[in-house]
Structure formats: structure tokens, C-alpha cells
Amino acid sequence: MTTTCPLDCFDGCSVKVGDNLKLSGDKSHPITQGFLCPNLNNFHKFERITKPRLNGKEISLKEAIEIIKKESKKRTLFFKGSGNLGIMQNITKLFFDKHGADFTTGSLCDSAGDYGIEEGRGVSLALSPNEVSKSDVVIFWGRNPLATNSHMLPFIKGKQIVVIDPYKTDLAKKADLHLQLKPRSDIYLAMLMSRMAYMDRMEDEEFIEKRTENFEEFLDFINSHPMVFLESRCDVDMIKIDKFLSLIKGKKVSILVGVGVQKYSFGHSVLRAIDSFGAMIGIFGKEGCGVGYLGESSLGFKNPFLTKSNKVPLPTVDFSKYEFVFIQGANPARQMPCSLKVREKLKNAGFVAYFGLYENETSKLANLVIPAKNFLEKDDLKLTYGHEYVGFMPKISDSEIGISEYELTKMLGIELKSEKDYIDEVVSSNSFLRDGWHISKSYESTPYKDKFYTQSGKFEFFDDFDDDWDEERINEGFYLLSAKKNNSLNSQFCTDKYLYVPTSLGLNDGSKVVLSNGVYECEYIVKNDENLREDCFLLYSGHKDANILTPFEISQEGNCAIFNEVKCKIISS
Ligand SMILES: Nc1nc2c(c(=O)[nH]1)N[C@H]1C(S)=C(S)[C@@H](COP(=O)(O)OP(=O)(O)OC[C@H]3O[C@@H](n4cnc5c(=O)[nH]c(N)nc54)[C@H](O)[C@@H]3O)O[C@H]1N2
Ligand SMILES: Nc1nc2c(c(=O)[nH]1)N[C@H]1C(S)=C(S)[C@@H](COP(=O)(O)OP(=O)(O)OC[C@H]3O[C@@H](n4cnc5c(=O)[nH]c(N)nc54)[C@H](O)[C@@H]3O)O[C@H]1N2
Ligand code: SF4
Numbered sequence: 124m125t126t127t128c129p130l131d132c133f134d135g136c137s138v139k140v141g142d143n144l145k146l147s148g149d150k151s152h153p154i155t156q157g158f159l160c161p162n163l164n165n166f167h168k169f170e171r172i173t174k175p176r177l178n179g180k181e182i183s184l185k186e187a188i189e190i191i192k193k194e195s196k197k198r199t200l201f202f203k204g205s206g207n208l209g210i211m212q213n214i215t216k217l218f219f220d221k222h223g224a225d226f227t228t229g230s231l232c233d234s235a236g237d238y239g240i241e242e243g244r245g246v247s248l249a250l251s252p253n254e255v256s257k258s259d260v261v262i263f264w265g266r267n268p269l270a271t272n273s274h275m276l277p278f279i280k281g282k283q284i285v286v287i288d289p290y291k292t293d294l295a296k297k298a299d300l301h302l303q304l305k306p307r308s309d310i311y312l313a314m315l316m317s318r319m320a321y322m323d324r325m326e327d328e329e330f331i332e333k334r335t336e337n338f339e340e341f342l343d344f345i346n347s348h349p350m351v352f353l354e355s356r357c358d359v360d361m362i363k364i365d366k367f368l369s370l371i372k373g374k375k376v377s378i379l380v381g382v383g384v385q386k387y388s389f390g391h392s393v394l395r396a397i398d399s400f401g402a403m404i405g406i407f408g409k410e411g412c413g414v415g416y417l418g419e420s421s422l423g424f425k426n427p428f429l430t431k432s433n434k435v436p437l438p439t440v441d442f443s444k445y446e447f448v449f450i451q452g453a454n455p456a457r458q459m460p461c462s463l464k465v466r467e468k469l470k471n472a473g474f475v476a477y478f479g480l481y482e483n484e485t486s487k488l489a490n491l492v493i494p495a496k497n498f499l500e501k502d503d504l505k506l507t508y509g510h511e512y513v514g515f516m517p518k519i520s521d522s523e524i525g526i527s528e529y530e531l532t533k534m535l536g537i538e539l540k541s542e543k544d545y546i547d548e549v550v551s552s553n554s555f556l557r558d559g560w561h562i563s564k565s566y567e568s569t570p571y572k573d574k575f576y577t578q579s580g581k582f583e584f585f586d587d588f589d590d591d592w593d594e595e596r597i598n599e600g601f602y603l604l605s606a607k608k609n610n611s612l613n614s615q616f617c618t619d620k621y622l623y624v625p626t627s628l629g630l631n632d633g634s635k636v637v638l639s640n641g642v643y644e645c646e647y648i649v650k651n652d653e654n655l656r657e658d659c660f661l662l663y664s665g666h667k668d669a670n671i672l673t674p675f676e677i678s679q680e681g682n683c684a685i686f687n688e689v690k691c692k693i694i695s696s
């Protein structure tokens with residue numbers, strides 16, 4: 124049998140399920156080509172929640188469902204994370220929408236950057252490995268494919284590689300060029316690149332004339348910043364930028380951007396600035412070219428689970444204001460910024476239900492815990508944010524454990540069509556067949572070949588942004604970066620234990636330090652890392668204390684968490 128990996132990832136691997144539910148890669152899949160990452164390879168090793176419980180005492184599923192019915196009559200919040208990205212995961216919203224619960228808007232993930240892309244291009248289309256394979260130069264800008272997008276790697280073989288990242292990733296070590304910029308400065312780098320490219324006559328006049336708006340204002344804006352100021356903000360030598368420009372001049376260029384660049388208050392403007400650089404050199408709508416971010420995976424597909432109830436910004440949602448909080452597929456007590464505040468708010472909520480696969484900080488805080496079925500035990504469909512292939516996820520095995528999102532919704536009294544009907548409806552709304560694979564119609568031709576999706580139908584250059592950090596804030600203390608790790612998926616699977624520090628501090632591996640952000644403090648175990656800039660610390664997403672010091676704040680646009688918008692000091696070591 125064949126299914127698709129449900130995890131939050133660019134790749135959307137096609138998975139073969141063998142005897143004893145052994146999982147292996149599907150060699151026939153055009154993108155994922157037969158291998159899986161450590162997370163799915165070890166999927167069965169992780170202990171699941173097996174029984175529903177109320178305040179620590181085992182109860183039956185029937186009792187659990189009666190409790191949800193009763194609690195949902197009160198002021199309710201429905202909170203969903205990204206533990207499983209299948210579209211059927213959203214069906215539970217039908218019940219909560221009917222009961223007038225609040226939902227969330229925005230994300231802990233990519234929504235700041237997404238907002239900026241929508242401002243410039245209308246929608247965010249993924250840059251598929253199929254397209255990247257036709258490029259000459261591939262730029263990884265705040266994206267680390269070795270950990271988060273490994274199925275891109277076969278498609279970039281033999282190409283020139285540029286990495287733009289404050290951390291010297293393993294890919295950066297092998298790349299033709301690594302721009303190890305200061306964190307939070309990508310916007311300044313993009314502006315400097317644009318200025319220098321213009322001086323070098325690299326702008327695509329025809330593209331700018333026919334397909335864009337606001338170019339003159341963009342030029343005025345980037346020219347209003349002295350080049351030495353831009354250079355000092357991003358801490359990248361202009362000689363290196365010259366080298367970068369000569370590397371890409373006249374070439375087919377793909378820029379693959381990750382979430383790293385936009386975990387900041389003005390994250391939307393960062394993506395807009397990178398896009399503006401791309402538009403200026405004319406890399407949209409052409410084969411083997413483009414700027415790709417996390418694509419809007421369900422673009423063009425019908426959504427059978429639309430809600431009409433009130434929505435509150437997700438990263439700063441106040442759980443304590445609700446009498447009932449229903450948490451599905453998420454671990455907010457670890458993954459939301461400012462964990463201590465979040466945990467306090469969860470404790471002060473009237474009644475908390477957690478619906479998931481694994482025990483975690485959130486399940487420990489919940490009154491009611493309900494085990495979910497895993498992706499092999501229910502019917503679903505995966506639309507991924509990294510490429511155009513539709514991933515089917517048929518039910519493959521039976522299990523005594525847990526309940527699916529579909530069954531739960533049904534038992535809560537909502538009249539539903541069959542799972543197959545929903546899935547068929549979604550698939551048929553926006554897909555076509557190519558070589559036996561279902562492909563999203565949104566990718567029938569090269570992204571943005573015929574149009575941008577803005578009101579004008581043209582790309583809109585940016586001409587302003589708002590950064591409220593002054594030199595003092597920029598120069599004090601250490602940046603606290605976060606990134607993703609190979610063998611964990613956020614808080615799932617094997618999470619990391621260390622705070623990575625620059626070797627110049629002379630700390631010993633295994634020693635303890637206490638960091639402070641001025642409000643909160645936290646003790647960490649140190650590991651030296653020569654790949655870090657001297658002004659940075661690094662914690663991997665999923666570390667148990669990854670979010671003790673991250674700010675309870677939201678991006679200017681897009682209602683996104685801004686994990687890296689923080690400076691820290693060592694207060695004891
Ligand atoms: N194995 C694995 N795969 C995953 C995940 C996982 O947890 N584990 N998570 C999934 C999820 S939820 C997502 S959203 C994607 C994210 O995929 P990516 O965007 O690739 O993930 P990150 O590791 O958060 O960020 C990438 C890089 O941004 C860098 N960075 C940090 N700050 C800055 C900055 O200011 N500027 C620049 N230029 N770079 C910066 C980091 O050093 C890091 O190398 O990955 C998905 N895939
Ligand atoms: N410091 C820091 N914090 C971060 C990040 C960072 O880079 N740094 N990254 C952020 C990003 S990009 C993201 S996307 C978020 C992710 O944060 P979350 O959305 O909280 O994701 P996970 O930590 O993967 O936890 C998902 C949970 O879903 C449950 N689950 C898995 N499969 C299913 C299923 O089929 N059904 C149900 N009902 N439950 C299931 C599992 O029990 C698991 O514990 O974290 C964010 N937090
Ligand atoms: S997490 Fe990503 S790379 Fe790993 S198996 Fe799933 S889709 Fe593939």
C-alpha cells in the first residue's frame with residue numbers, strides 16, 4: 124500500500140507500507156524518489172497515548188465525547204497545530220464552528236512572510252524541485268534543506284549554490300558562497316543587493332516595464348539608504364555581494380527562502396524585499412527561475428471545512444479568557460513563544476482538552492486527554508507546501524487506540540458526508556493527472572508565467588518598512604536563533620538538549636549557563652559550536668526550553684510569532 128507522510132514538511136513524501144506496517148520510501152514518486160527522513164523512519168518507536176483520561180483518571184471515549192459536548196456550550200477556543208497536515212484534520216472545526224467557538228488566525232510558522240509575498244505577488248506559489256532542477260544557481264536564503272527539505276538535494280546536484288544564513292550550515296560549508304549575515308538583517312542585505320545590481324545594470328527592463336508596479340518608488344527608497352549603512356546593518360562585505368552578483372548574472376536563478384528570515388516584527392517586509400530583488404532581476408515566471416517560500420498548499424482547492432466564527436491572533440492568544448480550550452495536534456505549552464506565560468494562561472483556562480498522539484507539556488496540563496489515530500489508521504489527503512503533487516493517505520491499518528478527527532466530529536453529533544466524498548470533492552476541485560500522478564492545477568504552467576495574483580495583475584515593489592530596533596539594541600547581548608533539527612519535527616520525536624554557543628566565549632561543553640532576556644531567565648546546558656557567529660546563540664525548535672525566552676509578541680502583519688526578535692545575556696555561568 125502507498126500513503127503520504129503527514130508531517131509538517133516541504134517534501135510530502137510518498138510512503139510504502141509493508142509487512143508489520145514497515146515504512147519505506149516510494150521509489151516511483153517523481154519528487155521524493157524512495158527515501159524517508161529519520162522522523163518517519165522511526166515513526167513506530169515513539170510511545171503513543173492509548174487511553175482517554177479525565178484529570179488523570181482513565182475514562183471511556185464515550186465519556187470523553189459527552190464531556191466535550193457539555194464543555195463546548197461554554198466560551199470555547201479551538202486551537203489547532205501542525206502535528207498532521209492532512210486536510211481531514213480540519214473536520215473537527217465543523218463542530219466548534221456550529222457552537223460559536225473562537226478560532227485562531229495567523230501562525231507560529233510562516234504567516235509574516237506569507238503576508239509580504241501576498242502584498243507583492245497576490246499568492247505564494249511553491250517553487251517545486253522540478254523547477255529548481257532547471258536552474259543554474261540555487262540560493263538558500265534562511266532555509267536549511269539538509270534538515271527541512273532533504274528531497275530537494277538531488278535536484279540541486281551540479282549547480283552553483285549560495286547560502287544566506289547567520290549559521291554556517293553543512294550546506295553553507297560546501298556552497299560556492301556563504302553570506303553569513305547578522306540575524307534580522309536580511310531586509311538590509313536585499314536592499315543592498317538590489318542597489319548594487321542596479322548599478323551593475325542587472326535590472327530586467329522589459330519585465331519591470333510590462334509586469335510590475337512601483338519600481339521607481341522602490342528605487343527611490345533603496346537609494347535613500349547609504350550603502351555603508353546597509354553594509355554595516357547586515358554585516359556582509361560589499362566585495363562578497365559583488366561576488367554574489369557576478370555568480371548570478373545572466374543565469375537562471377532560484378531563491379529558496381525559509382522561515383528563518385521572517386521570525387521578526389517586520390517579517391512581512393523581509394519577504395517583500397527579497398521578492399523585490401527577484402522581480403528587479405526578472406526571475407519570476409521563467410523556467411528554472413523564481414523565489415519560493417512555503418507555498419500556499421491548498422491554493423485553488425475547495426475547502427469543505429470553512430468556518431465563520433470569530434478569529435483571534437494565534438501567537439498571543441489568551442487561553443485564560445476561555446472556559447473551554449480544545450487543543451488538537453499541537454503542543455502550545457512548548458512551541459508557543461514565552462512558554463512560562465503560555466503555561467500560566469493554560470492553567471488558568473476553565474477546562475482544557477488535548478487531542479493528540481503523544482504525551483507532552485500540553486497533555487500534562489490538560490484536564491481531558493484524547494488519543495488520536497495516526498496517519499495509517501484514517502483516510503486523509505495531503506497538499507504540501509513544497510511541490511505540486513497531491514498526496515493520498517488511505518486508511519491502511521486498524522487499531523484499538525484512539526479516534527480519528529472524522530469519527531470524533533461524527534460522534535459529537537455533526538452530520539457528515541463519507542470521508543471518501545470529502546476527499547474526492549477536494550481532489551477533483553483543482554487537480555489533473557500527469558504521468559499517473561495527481562497534480563495541483565495551480566501549477567499547470569510555470570508559476571507567475573501569465574500573471575501575478577494582485578489586483579493589478581502585476582508584481583508590486585515595496586517602498587517602505589518599519590524597524591524599531593536602534594543601534595543600541597542591535598549591538599547589546601546575543602541573538603537567540605532557532606532552527607529545525609534532522610531527527611525531530613518541532614516537539615515530536617528526538618528533540619535536542621543543548622544551547623549552542625560561539626567558541627569565543629570559552630565555555631565548556633556540558634557546563635550550565637543562565638540566560639536572561641531582561642524579563643525571564645532560564646538555565647541551559649552548553650555546547651560549543653564553531654558554526655555560530657560571535658553574536659549568536661542557537662536553540663533547536665522542540666528543545667524543552669526553546670521558548671522560555673522568546674517574546675510574547677506578534678509580527679506587524681500576518682499574526683505570526685516572532686521567535687528570533689529577542690536579545691539575551693548570560694547572567695551566570
Ligand atoms: N527535520 C525537520 N524538518 C522540518 C521541521 C522540523 O522541525 N524538523 N519543521 C518543519 C516546519 S514546521 C517548517 S516551518 C519548516 C522550516 O524550514 P526552514 O525554514 O528551513 O527552517 P528553520 O530551521 O527554522 O530556518 C532555516 C534557517 O534559517 C536560519 N536563520 C535564523 N535566523 C535567520 C535570519 O535572521 N536570517 C537568515 N537569513 N537566516 C536565519 C537558521 O540558522 C536556519 O539555518 O521545516 C519543516 N521541516
Ligand atoms: N523556539 C521555537 N519555537 C517554534 C519554532 C521554532 O523554530 N523555534 N517553530 C514554530 C513552527 S514553524 C511551528 S510550525 C510550530 C509547531 O508546533 P506544533 O504545531 O505544536 O507542533 P508539534 O510540536 O509538532 O506538536 C504536534 C502534536 O500533534 C500531535 N499529532 C500528531 N499527529 C496527529 C494527528 O494525526 N491527530 C492529532 N489530533 N494530533 C496529532 C502530536 O501529539 C504532537 O505532539 O512550532 C513553532 N515553535
Ligand atoms: S518529514 Fe518530510 S522528509 Fe520526512 S518523511 Fe515526512 S515528508 Fe519526507
Ligand SMILES: [Mo]
Nearest residue numbers: 131231232233
Ligand atoms: Mo512551521
